Amino acid sequence: MLTRLLSGDGPRSLPLALILLAIFLCLALAPFLFPGTRSVDTAARICVFILLVASYDLTLGYAGIVSFAHTMFFGMGAYGVALASTHLGRGFDALVLGTLAGALAAAVFALLIGLFSLRVRAIFFAMITLAVASAVAVLVSQLSGLTGGEDGLNYQIPRALTAAQKYLDEPVLGVRINGKLLNYYLVFAASTALFLVLLRIVNSPFGRVLQAIRENDFRAEAIGYRVVYYRTIATCVSAVAAALAGSLYAIWLRYVGPDTTLSFEIMVDILLMVVIGGMGTMYGAVIGATLFILAQNYLQGLMGAAAAGLEGVPLLPGLLDPDRWLLWLGVLFVLSVYFFPTGIAGRLRGE
Amino acid sequence: MTASLLQTRDLAVRFGGHVAVDHVTCDFRAGELTAIVGPNGAGKTTYFNLISGQVPASAGKVLLKGREVTRLPVAERTRRGIGRAFQLTNLFPGLSVFENVRLVIQARCHRGFDLFSMAMSHAEISEAAQEILARVRLWDLSGQPVSELSHGNQRKLEVAMLIALDPKVYMFDEPTAGMSVDEAPVVLDLIAGLKDDVTRTILLVEHKMDVIRTLADRIIVLHNGTLAADGPPAEVMASDVVQEAYMGKALEDV
Incomplete structure (x- = not known):
């Protein structure tokens, strides 16, 4: 049962299995283990980014395709929900319609970019995705009448998914059973299910062809696989999964803006997460996203505490100033790439 | 003739x-x-x-x-x-010997666009791949990554992949x-x-x-x-x- 659920591709390493289990349990029980708005918000972000990074791993790690348009697809899902909720009014029909429209737009864009540019060299495809993604980001910030421009869009989601809706009068284990909790579990369940779908796809006959193409596209073609079609489908599947992650994010945040979904900074974050976690493993996405978002959210606080604790010692408090957190993240990244070239998941599997 | x-x-x-x-x-x-x-x-x-x-x-x-x-x-x-084996060995280096041959059989069976079944659950493809590996006497190396094979064994695998293509x-x-x-x-x-x-x-x-x-x-x-x-x-x-x-x-x- 578990083997089928994981598509026969288990962690294959005890430490990796334990880490994954710990992350899974923490996320599954996050509202009860770590009550508080900020920690539950962090948990939801982790869920969304695990899905987003896993979908990126499908193209980068499995098919060997370098794309810089992943945040564009993520944004399409998010803006789909935002626009539908703004124009159709608050309701589940708006959420479903927005999600589907966003996923469809992502699939069509991925198909067009793929068919036009995946025939040629990898570097050309990377450049095209960069150009299209930049163009879309500029368009979104300029068309402020439609998209809210740099300010983004605030909108309402169904009351059943907000804190205003109470399901039980009494708190359970000190946690209020309300719409916000339901919203968290919607994000958690959808991310988990879609992650398992992606895990299945990379272990399917199709996924094996992607790995063959990554290893030697010339030979893959010579044994009868039309490489350009496989690459294009992989790009589309990855784009749709990214759009779905974007929709979940939009449902959770009740806000979209260029900075939360489309910015190039997020693209870089995704790249870092997949490389730190381990490319071509899927489980690397889980570890990479969790570590990175925890660091993003709590490293500053930790450093502030450390700096205060070391007051009076020369140099160190300055280095540990919370404003320097990006410096330390950079150092961590360099070290992890140097010591774990196959990422944390690859390293734990002994590769 | x-x-x-x-x-x-x-x-x-x-x-x-x-x-x-x-x-x-x-x-x-x-x-x-x-x-x-x-x-x-x-x-x-x-x-x-x-x-x-x-x-x-x-x-x-x-x-x-x-x-x-x-x-x-x-x-x-x-x-x-039209099946072709190459002069300069031209394999999938990061994948196992078995997977190299399995991919060829899978191509022949037109299963490449199957996204939702498990690749290893297609017993007929796996068995055909095993049979080919036994014929070229690479069976005992089937789990090894191709990049670790000797030159001679890589040449054998090259031939095995063409035979697998039928x-x-x-x-x-x-x-x-x-x-x-x-x-x-x-x-x-x-x-x-x-x-x-x-x-x-x-x-x-x-x-x-x-x-x-x-x-x-x-x-x-x-x-x-x-x-x-x-x-x-x-x-x-x-x-x-x-x-x-x-x-x-x-x-x-x-």
């Missing part, structure tokens, strides 16, 4: 001013093993590339079972039955190059075994004269991209022009 399985009609390619293959017209019949010989740079591998599609032809046609395939992409020619036209490009004396016979026995099926045709680029003498039903000689001789091995090897111009060096190697 029946109808032609594979034909090339005035097949030519030029790279800039250099004509690498110069209007070669040749028929390859079912049940026949044709050795293709000629000095280095004569256009043997380029001729192969034109037939299997890696290099587009400048002029002329390639016909498989009478139907033109000249404009088809490589993968489509493979699906129609094509109508087998194209071997120096299959035993760089193999040790005790490894080469395994590969040559496999190729000889393929001759039992008289519905296929085999093309073999080879330099070793003893190999050609034992395996070939026919020899064609390429020189400067043109077809210089064509006929039964004894006749072609005995002809003066071939002896002097193209075979002299090769015969000394034996």
Whole structure:
């Protein structure tokens, strides 16, 4: 049962299995283990980014395709929900319609970019995705009448998914059973299910062809696989999964803006997460996203505490100033790439 | 010796001013093993590339079972039955030996666009791959990554992948190059075994004269991209022009 659920591709390493289990349990029980708005918000972000990074791993790690348009697809899902909720009014029909429209737009864009540019060299495809993604980001910030421009869009989601809706009068284990909790579990369940779908796809006959193409596209073609079609489908599947992650994010945040979904900074974050976690493993996405978002959210606080604790010692408090957190993240990244070239998941599997 | 399985009609390619293959017209019949010989740079591998599609032809046609395939992409020619093994080993280095062969069988079974089943749950594909690995005596190495195989075993796997493809036209490009004396016979026995099926045709680029003498039903000689001789091995090897111009060096190697 578990083997089928994981598509026969288990962690294959005890430490990796334990880490994954710990992350899974923490996320599954996050509202009860770590009550508080900020920690539950962090948990939801982790869920969304695990899905987003896993979908990126499908193209980068499995098919060997370098794309810089992943945040564009993520944004399409998010803006789909935002626009539908703004124009159709608050309701589940708006959420479903927005999600589907966003996923469809992502699939069509991925198909067009793929068919036009995946025939040629990898570097050309990377450049095209960069150009299209930049163009879309500029368009979104300029068309402020439609998209809210740099300010983004605030909108309402169904009351059943907000804190205003109470399901039980009494708190359970000190946690209020309300719409916000339901919203968290919607994000958690959808991310988990879609992650398992992606895990299945990379272990399917199709996924094996992607790995063959990554290893030697010339030979893959010579044994009868039309490489350009496989690459294009992989790009589309990855784009749709990214759009779905974007929709979940939009449902959770009740806000979209260029900075939360489309910015190039997020693209870089995704790249870092997949490389730190381990490319071509899927489980690397889980570890990479969790570590990175925890660091993003709590490293500053930790450093502030450390700096205060070391007051009076020369140099160190300055280095540990919370404003320097990006410096330390950079150092961590360099070290992890140097010591774990196959990422944390690859390293734990002994590769 | 029946109808032609594979034909090339005035097949030519030029790279800039250099004509690498110069209007070669040749028929390859079912049940026949044709050795293709000629000095280095004569256009043997380029001729192969034109037939299997890696290099587009400048002029002329390639016909498989009478139907033109000249404009088809490589993968489509493979699906129609033109199978190719490469001179320089050309495998999937990061994947296991088993997975290399399994991917070929999966391609033959047209399962590549299946996104939602588990690859390892298709027992018939896995069993066929195991059977091929047993035939080439690589079974005990099936779990190893290809990048860790010896050169000889990589050559064997190269041949195994072509056999797994089960094509109508087998194209071997120096299959035993760089193999040790005790490894080469395994590969040559496999190729000889393929001759039992008289519905296929085999093309073999080879330099070793003893190999050609034992395996070939026919020899064609390429020189400067043109077809210089064509006929039964004894006749072609005995002809003066071939002896002097193209075979002299090769015969000394034996």
